[in-house]
């Protein structure tokens with residue numbers, strides 16, 4: 001399947017001389033070159049126990065960009081349920097599905113373009129229906145003898161859910177903890193297995209490995225090319241907070257506070273900050289028929305320790 005999102009070429013050497021001896025790294029943001037309008041993303045999940053809700057997140061690194069839930073409902077057993085994100089900006093995301101008693105289901109490099117995307121229409125069964133593994137009672141990410149031990153406990157097994165030590169042992173949600181739950185846990189696709197990781201596309205997140213020395217400062221220009229419209233284009237930069245402290249996100253203006261909000265005089269708005277990421281949008285009108293190429297901003301990092309730091313642009 002052809003992806004609408006291309007990785008853009010890197011460039012920019014102009015500033016090198018000015019900025020030495022600070023290290024220069026150039027990253028390029030992967031962005032849609034056509035209209036950047038929000039689209040709808042739909043998919044489906046198969047899991048057990050409809051009495052527990054299912055959470056689906058679109059992540060960039062550890063940063064949650066969007067979240068939707070399949071609400072808890074009545075019934076028991078396995079079932080297939082749809083989910084919808086009504087308004088997702090184009091970009092690359094990691095889709096993460098989580099639910100109590102199930103291991104995490106992750107779909108990497110979900111590339112969202114400028115048309116609605118219905119994952120249920122994907123030719124790959126692991127994407128058209130995300131089948132969660134069930135039986136992780138203690139929530140450690142594995143379904144194994146530890147979970148089996150919980151289920152077998154005299155204070156749990158063959159009892160009603162409201163009269164047990166560990167209600168989560170009711171895997172299918174029928175109100176009882178019994179051989180039906182045991183059967184689920186024992187299934188070959190569940191037992192002695194853990195999280196599921198699927199690759200949606202081969203789009204790579206632009207990433208650099210930066211060798212840093214404790215106390216050193218590093219400039220990281222973020223560049224993009226062939227942009228026809230910045231409207232709604234959000235760029236997220238993720239990094240390792242143990243190695244790097246973000247000092248500045250608009251290096252052309254020194255000492256800009258890194259708080260959510262517009263940075264005066266830059267056309268840049270900080271939309272979100274987490275301990276390991278920052279998301280920016282850009283107010284940079286482009287004349288009809290023109291394309292924009294260049295540095296969109298320059299980050300300054302300070303190294304908190306010596307090591308190899310990973311920085312990614314989403």
Ligand SMILES: [Ca+2]
Nearest residue numbers: 136138140142
């Ligand atoms: Ca477990």
Ligand SMILES: [Ca+2]
Nearest residue numbers: 170172174176
């Ligand atoms: Ca049960």
